[in-house]
Amino acid sequence: MSHPQDGNPASTTSEDLGVEILRLTDELIGAAAETARAREDATHAWSVVADRDRELADTRVTAAAELAALRADYERSRRFRIGKAVLAPVDAVKRRTTGRTMP
Amino acid sequence: MSTNAPAPRFSIITPIYNTELEFLRSMVESVQRQATDDWELILVDDCSPNTAVLAELQSFAAVDRRVRVMARETNGGISAASNSGVDEATGDFVVLLDHDDELRDDALLVIGAALDAAPDADYLYSDEDKLSESHERYGTFRKPDWSPQRLIGQMYTSHVSVVRRELLTAVGGFRSTYDGSQDHDLILRVTERARRVVHVREVLYHWRAVAGSTAIDVGEKSYAWEAGRVAVQDSVERRGWRAEAERGPVPGTYRVRWDTRGSELTVVITAGPGASDPDALSGTVDGVLRAAEASALTIDLVVVVGDDPATIDRLRTTTPIARILPVASDSTREERLNRAIVATRTDTVVLLDSGAMLTESTLPQLLGPLGVSDVSVVGARIIGDDGRIVHAGYRYAAADYRNPYRAREADDAGEANALAVDREVSAVSSAALAARTEDLRAVGGFSARFTGEIADLDLGRKLCGLGRSSVASASAVVRLRAERRHDTPEESWQQLIGRWGAAGDDPFTP
Numbered sequence: 096m097s098h099p100q101d102g103n104p105a106s107t108t109s110e111d112l113g114v115e116i117l118r119l120t121d122e123l124i125g126a127a128a129e130t131a132r133a134r135e136d137a138t139h140a141w142s143v144v145a146d147r148d149r150e151l152a153d154t155r156v157t158a159a160a161e162l163a164a165l166r167a168d169y170e171r172s173r174r175f176r177i178g179k180a181v182l183a184p185v186d187a188v189k190r191r192t193t194g195r196t197m198p
Numbered sequence: 199m200s201t202n203a204p205a206p207r208f209s210i211i212t213p214i215y216n217t218e219l220e221f222l223r224s225m226v227e228s229v230q231r232q233a234t235d236d237w238e239l240i241l242v243d244d245c246s247p248n249t250a251v252l253a254e255l256q257s258f259a260a261v262d263r264r265v266r267v268m269a270r271e272t273n274g275g276i277s278a279a280s281n282s283g284v285d286e287a288t289g290d291f292v293v294l295l296d297h298d299d300e301l302r303d304d305a306l307l308v309i310g311a312a313l314d315a316a317p318d319a320d321y322l323y324s325d326e327d328k329l330s331e332s333h334e335r336y337g338t339f340r341k342p343d344w345s346p347q348r349l350i351g352q353m354y355t356s357h358v359s360v361v362r363r364e365l366l367t368a369v370g371g372f373r374s375t376y377d378g379s380q381d382h383d384l385i386l387r388v389t390e391r392a393r394r395v396v397h398v399r400e401v402l403y404h405w406r407a408v409a410g411s412t413a414i415d416v417g418e419k420s421y422a423w424e425a426g427r428v429a430v431q432d433s434v435e436r437r438g439w440r441a442e443a444e445r446g447p448v449p450g451t452y453r454v455r456w457d458t459r460g461s462e463l464t465v466v467i468t469a470g471p472g473a474s475d476p477d478a479l480s481g482t483v484d485g486v487l488r489a490a491e492a493s494a495l496t497i498d499l500v501v502v503v504g505d506d507p508a509t510i511d512r513l514r515t516t517t518p519i520a521r522i523l524p525v526a527s528d529s530t531r532e533e534r535l536n537r538a539i540v541a542t543r544t545d546t547v548v549l550l551d552s553g554a555m556l557t558e559s560t561l562p563q564l565l566g567p568l569g570v571s572d573v574s575v576v577g578a579r580i581i582g583d584d585g586r587i588v589h590a591g592y593r594y595a596a597a598d599y600r601n602p603y604r605a606r607e608a609d610d611a612g613e614a615n616a617l618a619v620d621r622e623v624s625a626v627s628s629a630a631l632a633a634r635t636e637d638l639r640a641v642g643g644f645s646a647r648f649t650g651e652i653a654d655l656d657l658g659r660k661l662c663g664l665g666r667s668s669v670a671s672a673s674a675v676v677r678l679r680a681e682r683r684h685d686t687p688e689e690s691w692q693q694l695i696g697r698w699g700a701a702g703d704d705p706f707t708p
Contacts, residue, residue, distance in 0.1 A: 113540030114533075121642030124660055125697050132699045 206264075208237040208306055209287030209363065213279030214297045216246040219254050221298035221406060226258050226265065228300035228404075233307045235264070237293075240286050242268045244279040277372035277380045284363070284371055291322075292366050294359045294381065298406040300329065301358065305402040309360055312398050320362040320392035321385070323355035324402040331408060339614055342622065343705040344395040347567060347669050350430055351619025352451050353382035358403040361388055376429050378422030383429035390436060399708070423449050430454070441566060446672075448611050451618040453673050455559075456566025459494040463546040463565065464635075466538040467520075468502045470531040470551065476512060478553035478679055479503075483517050489556040495565075498543060502534045532644035532653050535628060539643045542635045551629040553679035554580075563674035564632035567620060574637040574666035575657075577626020578676040579617075581608045588678055589630075591623030591670030592655055593707040596700065599655055599691065601627075602707060622706045623670045625658025627651075630676040637666055647697075652690040659698050 210229055214222070229239050241255045255267045268282055284292060291313070295301065302308075305324070313319055328337035341354055348354050359381065369387040376383040389395055423445060430443035430452045440457040465486050469479055483499065490497045499520040503509055504527035513522055523541055525534050535549060546568060548561065564576045580589040587610065590603040603610065603617060611618040628644070641660035644653045658668050695701070 110537060110540050114536050117536050117540065117639065117643040118646050119642070120640070121645045121647075121660075124642055124663065125645065125647070128659075128663070128697050135699075 205288040205290070206236050206238045207290050207310060208293050208360075209284075209289035209291070210237055210239045210293045210295050211242070211280055211283035211287060212239065212295045212297055213242045213244055213276050213283065214246060214251060214255065215244045215273075215276075215279070216248050217251055217297040219250060221408075222251065222254055224300055225295065225298060228303070229295070230262065230264075231303045232301065233304040234310060236310070237264060237306055238287070238289060239265045240268065240283040241265065242270065242279045242283040244270050244275070245273040275374050275377045277374040277377050280380070281371045284366060287363055290363060292361050292363050294357070294361075296357070296405070298408065299357065300404040300406070302400075302402045302404070305358065308398060308400060308402060309358075312396050313360075316394055316396050318393045319396040320365045320394060321355075321388050322360040322396040322398060324358050324398040325400055326357045326403040326405055327401050329404040329406045331406075335404060337407075338401055340399070340708040341397060341614075342708065343397045345622040345706060346389065347570065347573070347667075348616075348619055348621040349386065349389060350433065350452065350454060351446060351621070351672070352615060353379065353385065353426065354614065355385055355397075356381070357405055359385060361385075362392075365391060376425045379426035379429050382426050383432070386429060386433040387436075390433070399703075420449070426450065427452055439566075439569065446615075446618050447609065448615050448618045451611075451615050453619070454566065456562045458562040458565045460496070461546070461565055462496045462498075462544050463548060463561075463632075464498045464500060464542040464544045465490070465548045465550065466500045466502060466535070466542070467550050467552055467554075468531065468534050468538065469504070470534070471504070471528065475553065476509070476516075479513070480516055481679070482550060482552055482554050483520065485554075485556045486550070487519070489558060489561050492558045493562050495561055500538055500541060502538050504529075530649055532646065532649055536643040536646075539635065539638050545635055546632060547635045547638070548632045549628055549630070550676070551678065554630050555677040555679065557675050560674045560676055561632075563671055567669050567671070568632060568634055572665065572667050573669050574661045574664070575626055575631055575633045575668045576620075576674065577623070577668065577670050578630035578674045579671060580627060580630055581675060581677050583677070583679060587617075589627040590617055591621070591668075591707070592625040592627075592651070592658065593704040594624040594655060594658070594701045595704045595707075596702055599651065599694075599701070601651070616707070617672060619672050620669055621672070622667050623658075624662070624668065624704055624706060625655045626668050626670055628654050628657070629678060632674075637661060637664065640664060647693060648690060650690075652694050656694060656697065 212225065226239065229237065243252045243255055246252060252269055259265045259267045266286065268286060270279060270282055309322060312322060323341070325338065325340050327335050327339065329335055342348065345354070365388055369391065372380045372384055427443050427445050434441050434443055434454060441454045444453050444455055446453045467479065467482050467486065479501070483501070486497070486499060500523055501513060501517065501520045502523045502525060503513065505524040506527060510522055510524055513520065523537060525537055539547065546565060548564060560578060564578060567573045567576050577591060579587070582588045585608050587603045587606045587608060589601055593600040593602045603612060641657065641664060645656050648656050661668060
């Protein structure tokens with residue numbers, strides 16, 4: 096049996112609507128909170144990526160410099176060996192003909 | 199001081215009266231060790247009977263141009279001496295340093311960085327600890343972030359206090375009438391007008407604990423307690439609150455006794471799913487009606503119950519004055535609360551679990567703080583039948599949420615007397631609270647995603663996101679006959695973190 100002070104069907108419908116509005120409001124706030132956190136996570140992730148990029152770039156520069164130095168060392172040592180290989184037979188000829196090696 | 203030298207950022211003011219020379223030297227040396235030079239130290243001798251004190255002060259100034267000494271011609275007390283120092287100050291900010299205390303070596307550097315990050319900060323305070331006579335540190339006080347309600351009840355910001363000189367002067371400086379609680383009086387006036395208050399979560403100040411010092415026991419200076427009460431009363435009147443300040447249960451604490459006569463509110467009593475004790479419900483209804491009459495409140499009483507016809511008919515017979523709000527018997531407690539929020543017709547709503555028993559002062563003490571501008575929710579101090587605390591505010595802490603005071607004695611004052619005063623918290627229990635109806639609606643009430651304590655915590659976070667605060671009342675007591683079931687599965691906590699992120703340290707209950 097209904098009572099004058101209790102909800103009537105019309106007010107029950109509006110109460111249902113009110114409860115639904117609360118639910119949607121809560122979902123909106125929750126979604127906004129999760130989005131904000133996702134943005135923070137993304138910003139942090141991009142910052143990590145940027146740091147790694149800088150590290151890689153530094154590593155590339157260092158590696159390139161080391162490679163260049165290695166190449167230069169190799170070239171010098173190669174010319175030295177070639178020089179010695181060329182001069183060794185000449186020395187041998189000089190010794191046979193003059194008894195003296197090249198200075 | 200040369201008029202050509204630029205003014206320092208910090209003016210450290212120290213009133214002196216018959217200080218132990220050893221402690222005096224330690225204090226000055228702690229300033230001289232500061233990692234930044236951007237300070238001046240103004241030592242104000244308030245006519246110390248021991249002439250060696252003034253001589254000692256002058257010896258500091260003789261070798262360090264950053265140190266200045268003022269010798270008052272008459273003894274005026276701590277406020278007068280402090281004001282003498284402030285009158286001589288040239289810095290942007292005044293740092294209050296007591297005569298026998300010490301600053302951490304990088305305190306001014308840390309404070310400077312905090313002020314750089316918050317250019318509109320007018321007041322800053324830090325954490326502190328105590329220094330024994332044998333120079334050992336103990337008693338660290340990790341303070342809450344800015345908590346205006348708590349400041350009313352307790353001078354919790356204490357040391358170190360840093361005030362923008364312009365504002366300090368504008369509010370009239372220290373007042374001698376409040377000596378003993380002159381700092382509390384000053385900081386109440388400052389924070390009423392401060393644009394922003396900053397809390398540095400580091401121990402920057404070491405408070406020397408000697409006999410006769412309030413560092414040991416505020417009761418050692420009982421006149422200070424009364425001076426503080428008068429200062430709080432002044433603040434209440436300046437703010438236009440209908441209330442009176444009285445001493446709290448512990449020396450150095452205060453309570454505001456609110457006058458809410460004539461207020462209109464809705465009181466919602468919720469019988470949760472599975473709660474079928476009609477006597478408990480009737481008891482709560484009777485208690486609410488008595489409390490409302492005693493406090494001259496006009497209430498709209500709403501009872502939310504499952505749609506069992508026998509229960510509803512019985513309620514209509516026993517409580518004809520109440521609006522009965524029947525809900526589906528399988529609806530959750532949070533769904534019932536939301537339906538009540540929708541049905542509320544007043545600006546203020548009180549939510550009570552069935553079985554809650556009020557005292558005469560519960561309703562006014564719950565309602566009063568809601569009149570303060572940014573307070574959305576006030577939670578009661580809930581005591582169980584065993585005489586122990588059931589709830590006194592949540593702590594939203596890393597890897598856990600806590601009801602940190604559960605099972606303590608009903609009159610436990612808590613660490614640093616936190617339970618003796620009204621204080622800001624992360625969330626309150628919905629078993630007994632008062633709220634602004636508009637704010638509950640603005641945040642969507644209780645989330646359908648959560649139940650139990652997780653739902654309470656989620657509500658607190660939503661209100662915080664709105665820029666609103668939740669307050670745990672020390673004096674609005676509710677006795678709960680039946681303890682509400684606590685729903686704390688791990689997955690619920692993970693869902694909460696999924697929404698709000700992992701918790702760090704709780705800003706109000708560190």
